[in-house]
Amino acid sequence: MTLAASHGAVASRGDTLPVEVGLGFWNMQRGYTGPATGPAPYREAVREVQLAEQMGFDSVWVAEHHFSYDGYGPSPLTSCGFLAAATETISVGTCIMVLPLHDPARVAPALEALGSLAPGRFKLGVGLGYREVEFTTFDRNLKRRARIMEESLDALLESGALDGIELWFGGVSEAAFVRAARYGGSILLPPQIGPPSAVEAMKGIWEANLQPRAGQRPRVGLFLQAWPERDAGRAAALRQHATEEWRSYSRFFVEDPVLGASGADRDEMASQFASTAMIGPSAQITEGLLAYEAAGVDSFILWPRFGSMASTVVRDSIDELASEVAPYLRSAR
Amino acid sequence: MSGLRLTVQVTPDDARAAVEAGKLAEMRGIDSIWVGGTAGPGSDSAKVTMTLAALAAVTDHIRLGAVLGPVASEHVMFVAEELGVVDQASGGRLELILPSDDQDGFVQQADAIRRAWAGVRLEDGRVVGATPTPVQPQVPTTVLASEPGVAEGSGSRCVPIEVARELPEAARFYDTRTALLMPESPDWFEAPHEDSAKAVVDLVRELEHCRATEVVFPIDVGSASYREKLGFLAAIVHPALGASSYEVDLVVADALSWYDRSADSSFELAPLS
Numbered sequence: 007m008t009l010a011a012s013h014g015a016v017a018s019r020g021d022t023l024p025v026e027v028g029l030g031f032w033n034m035q036r037g038y039t040g041p042a043t044g045p046a047p048y049r050e051a052v053r054e055v056q057l058a059e060q061m062g063f064d065s066v067w068v069a070e071h072h073f074s075y076d077g078y079g080p081s082p083l084t085s086c087g088f089l090a091a092a093t094e095t096i097s098v099g100t101c102i103m104v105l106p107l108h109d110p111a112r113v114a115p116a117l118e119a120l121g122s123l124a125p126g127r128f129k130l131g132v133g134l135g136y137r138e139v140e141f142t143t144f145d146r147n148l149k150r151r152a153r154i155m156e157e158s159l160d161a162l163l164e165s166g167a168l169d170g171i172e173l174w175f176g177g178v179s180e181a182a183f184v185r186a187a188r189y190g191g192s193i194l195l196p197p198q199i200g201p202p203s204a205v206e207a208m209k210g211i212w213e214a215n216l217q218p219r220a221g222q223r224p225r226v227g228l229f230l231q232a233w234p235e236r237d238a239g240r241a242a243a244l245r246q247h248a249t250e251e252w253r254s255y256s257r258f259f260v261e262d263p264v265l266g267a268s269g270a271d272r273d274e275m276a277s278q279f280a281s282t283a284m285i286g287p288s289a290q291i292t293e294g295l296l297a298y299e300a301a302g303v304d305s306f307i308l309w310p311r312f313g314s315m316a317s318t319v320v321r322d323s324i325d326e327l328a329s330e331v332a333p334y335l336r337s338a339r
Numbered sequence: 340m341s342g343l344r345l346t347v348q349v350t351p352d353d354a355r356a357a358v359e360a361g362k363l364a365e366m367r368g369i370d371s372i373w374v375g376g377t378a379g380p381g382s383d384s385a386k387v388t389m390t391l392a393a394l395a396a397v398t399d400h401i402r403l404g405a406v407l408g409p410v411a412s413e414h415v416m417f418v419a420e421e422l423g424v425v426d427q428a429s430g431g432r433l434e435l436i437l438p439s440d441d442q443d444g445f446v447q448q449a450d451a452i453r454r455a456w457a458g459v460r461l462e463d464g465r466v467v468g469a470t471p472t473p474v475q476p477q478v479p480t481t482v483l484a485s486e487p488g489v490a491e492g493s494g495s496r497c498v499p500i501e502v503a504r505e506l507p508e509a510a511r512f513y514d515t516r517t518a519l520l521m522p523e524s525p526d527w528f529e530a531p532h533e534d535s536a537k538a539v540v541d542l543v544r545e546l547e548h549c550r551a552t553e554v555v556f557p558i559d560v561g562s563a564s565y566r567e568k569l570g571f572l573a574a575i576v577h578p579a580l581g582a583s584s585y586e587v588d589l590v591v592a593d594a595l596s597w598y599d600r601s602a603d604s605s606f607e608l609a610p611l612s
Contacts, residue, residue, distance in 0.1 A: 080471075
């Protein structure tokens with residue numbers, strides 16, 4: 007099937023879609039690694055996503071966490087409205103929205119407003135979430151989160167609130183990708199998914215269960231950190247930053263520090279996560295990403311904005327990724 | 340009479356149109372835009388905060404008012420988070436407008452949102468608060484009431500202008516911030532005519548009597564003529580609101596004359612779009 011013939015059609019196994027390259031993640035947080043008060047992260051986000059649009063990226067993405075001291079964006083749809091208004095053509099998406107926390111009766115009007123602000127430019131990525139304090143505060147049963155998410159999705163689909171919106175699913179488990187397939191949705195793989203061979207295995211499971219969804223061309227997405235840097239000293243500093251940001255982020259994975267995992271566990275987690283970051287010369291990053299493309303990834307969310315980074319560093323990365331990485335990914339197909 | 344604020348109110352039903360109206364209002368020099376219905380549970384908080392976040396991205400200084408109907412208790416934390424995002428994203432331009440017909444209702448609504456920002460206590464003792472919290476130490480909050488007794492002592496209130504007109508004791512608003520909500524379509528505003536200047540002058544004198552600090556005009560962004568109405572508000576009403584009563588006749592006459600002449604002109608000194 008040619009691309010032209012498949013346009014607008016339901017999912018069809020074997021489609022080769024053009025590679026899309028997006029950027030993440032604008033979570034507007036400012037923590038201890040780069041303290042600043044006030045609305046600076048929002049001002050910087052506008053400049054950075056406008057640059058991303060000018061440089062030809064396909065999409066920009068936001069995530070969701072609640073009750074974080076650093077202001078981590080808790081309202082992904084609201085943030086998408088903010089970023090969509092600041093841009094004209096680039097897609098905005100959630101990677102991911104913790105759908106089980108939300109009442110579909112409030113999600114539906116938010117999606118309607120997003121549809122008005124940015125027609126055809128919004129992508130909804132959903133996931134189960136995992137933080138106990140978020141589920142407890144919103145009075146949601148953590149153990150039932152998979153069921154709650156499916157009930158919410160069913161309600162949104164039935165009401166037509168998801169019409170015309172690309173549906174993406176985050177996750178790391180086989181169950182997550184089977185669920186994504188049942189809904190005819192695209193998948194968003196995290197950096198912890200492993201080497202290209204692991205992606206190939208997950209893609210196989212997803213494809214084997216894939217159901218058609220009207221208007222959606224299912225894709226395989228991968229998000230990971232990519233910082234082009236030729237200078238070895240600066241690359242080492244970026245690696246250190248990634249490790250510290252992951253260490254900070256790891257608090258979301260453990261229980262209350264008073265009750266939960268030890269510092270050693272968090273250090274190990276940070277080190278392990280940071281090892282997935284691609285930091286180095288552009289050619290080296292491109293080579294690494296092309297290996298994932300060969301394994302079936304057709305949507306990359308590169309990740310130059312991670313926590314409290316200086317905006318100048320982020321914008322330099324966006325510039326370099328646009329000129330030295332994205333063209334090679336797109337020309338792979 | 341200086342410092343009297345001019346506000347337009349739009350619904351979030353068409354978010355894109357509301358955002359375009361906000362951009363235009365800012366370009367015209369209008370001080371504030373309120374987004375949301377005027378009263379009751381029809382107000383949709385998710386659309387209101389989404390529209391305000393979008394406005395925060397494309398405007399620089401216009402104040403952003405969230406008109407929120409009653410918020411279900413299970414949604415208060417989400418709304419508080421979204422309002423925090425709007426205040427951060429706008430650099431501290433958020434205001435809350437809470438329609439309520441009784442004092443208890445207003446206080447409960449305002450307190451629920453403030454408590455969510457300050458932190459709520461879970462059953463296990465942990466205290467969890469919405470983040471980000473607003474940039475502003477205190478978000479200006481106005482009760483939108485059908486009679487002036489509501490929210491006594493709250494510091495700010497908004498009443499329909501018909502209510503203000505019927506109240507001989509309107510002067511008792513002296514110690515509070517009072518906004519007046521214009522009826523949807525005063526004829527001089529709906530279709531400006533030769534008596535419009537007199538109507539505007541009368542309005543300014545009435546506001547002075549009420550010691551009002553703000554006047555709110557609902558705008559229907561679905562109407563083809565709303566841009567002209569914004570233009571009339573900005574060109575005639577706004578300068579009048581800044582004029583003292585002794586000079587308001589002359590200011591309005593001059594502004595109206597300029598408005599007519601600039602409309603006839605083949606060029607604009609300050610293009611507006």
